[in-house]
Amino acid sequence: MTSNSTEQLALFDTPPAPPAAPPPAIAPATHTNEAPIPIACPAQLAPGARWREVDTPTQPIGFVLRRSRRTSIGLTVGDDGIVVTAPKWVTLAQVDGAVREKARWLLDKMRQRHRRQQQLAMAETQWREGGRVPYMGQFITLRLGHSGHGHIFEGEPAKPQAGQVLHLALPADADSSRVRDTVHAWLQNMAKRQFDERLQHFLQRSGAVMQRWRLSSANTRWGSCNSEGNIMLNWRLIHFEPVIIDYVIAHEVAHLRHMNHGPAFWQEVGRLMPGFESARQTLRNHHPATLPLL
Template sequence: MNESRQLDLFIDAPPPTPPAPRPPLRNTPRPARGDTTVPTLRPQSLAAGMRWREVRASTQLIGFVLKRSRRKSIGLTINDDGLLVTAPNWVTLAQIDEVVVEKSNWILDKLSAWYDRRAQLAMADTHWQDGGAVPYMGRRIVLRLGGAHDHTHLQGVEFEPSDGDVLNLALPRDADHGRIRDAAYAWLQQQARTWFEQRLRYFLDAQGLQLRRWRLSSAATRWGSCNSDGNIMLNWRLIHFERDIIDYVVAHEIAHLREMNHSKDFWREVGRILPGFERARDALRQHDPATLPLI
């Protein structure tokens, strides 16, 4: 997905206060065509108890975040920061390096896929620091830290945001990027839960339908689902998109309460619930849930 298509669901306006530039990262340039080196992305900051480590495998240097724990074995995970190695306190650094080298082919394959996915993230250009910008309901809001706030709140109209609205996080200005990201994600999920509930109720009442239950989803393959028992799941990452996109997915799943298929009758039902849904549907088809941030 190229950049112009990536951003077409968002209002393309820069934040009023651009974030400070990040310090340069080692080995971060995209490899040239034909170069099989996988970039090493060192996180912007590390949480307490974590450290950055690098080991030379047969083909290249591999960087990773090392976390000690009480677990009984060494664990390898690819997360939003790249490779995380979790190891028992009694395991030596040499033993950890040996495991990374032994699993280097698997690690590099997963890191390569992660790097490609990361380049397409809706929040790939977000700096998890004071002044960073986050897509929310089709706009970009700005993160603020270090204020006298005991809870996260948005300065602006909650479900009608404008570019540049400020999201105050109840965190110190020097909070590490993982804490900032987690706090922003938690707020986004809460907003998704509240807004989706309202839109479900609106369409259900208009159609005279009942819903057994619904819940948020973090699925990597679908935006929503409805099973034969009448239970609906909606992907929380939809909260990044404008309201028309969210309404389309809600209407789509509600239509399944009458038509548990994707036949012509189903699409007629979607059109009856939400006339003119085609624009939102066609726009959303350009996006895969797997290319949006995971929590």
């Protein structure tokens, strides 16, 4: 690596556990009792595309078939459902065989997208009068119509209690997108304050030197640290309880000394935050793009 290159390390990019405390194994998903996932033909098909269905041991699978100049069969799951792209010389029997072979993977991806769409629909109901939003591990309640200047949180921002109210200086009939953007801005401001305080705590404990830090809006990572000593922390961490926030910050501060996920790195995390393993396992169950759907 040249001296001017930047090595980027993100939380969970390479997540081996400390040798002394390996994480529990995750059992593979089973599909024995799962209901069939609805797979409908898109309202419109692209020119040259066709709708096709095949039977599989789990359920029938419908997909959009496209022909192309590629040299192999490709399968993707997206907004149009399942799309199979195949060379012109590949037979329909071969296409069907590829779909059957990957049926479990395809259905897993479709179920994930279906759950995500349901969660997004539910999330929209939060951005209103009386909506509940997770903040530092507690659900706080939104109240609209505050007539003063700025927004008022009735509790102590660093130690919220369940049910405490965030009064927003918005009209009572503000639409959901405006409420959402306002709450996000407030949460990001709180994240700056809380994260900076905890960064200073762990930096003092570590003795390492950080160049600078900033908030991130990444949809794929909770935090990162590069070889130049710059740290990024996902603002959505403010939804979690303090111990989870501390783990991510300790993780990135440890990278200031060890730009890898080797044994020495995990020992440093353990020195900065003894008993971090539980917080790490909790965070594995959440993805940045799913919040605030805790």
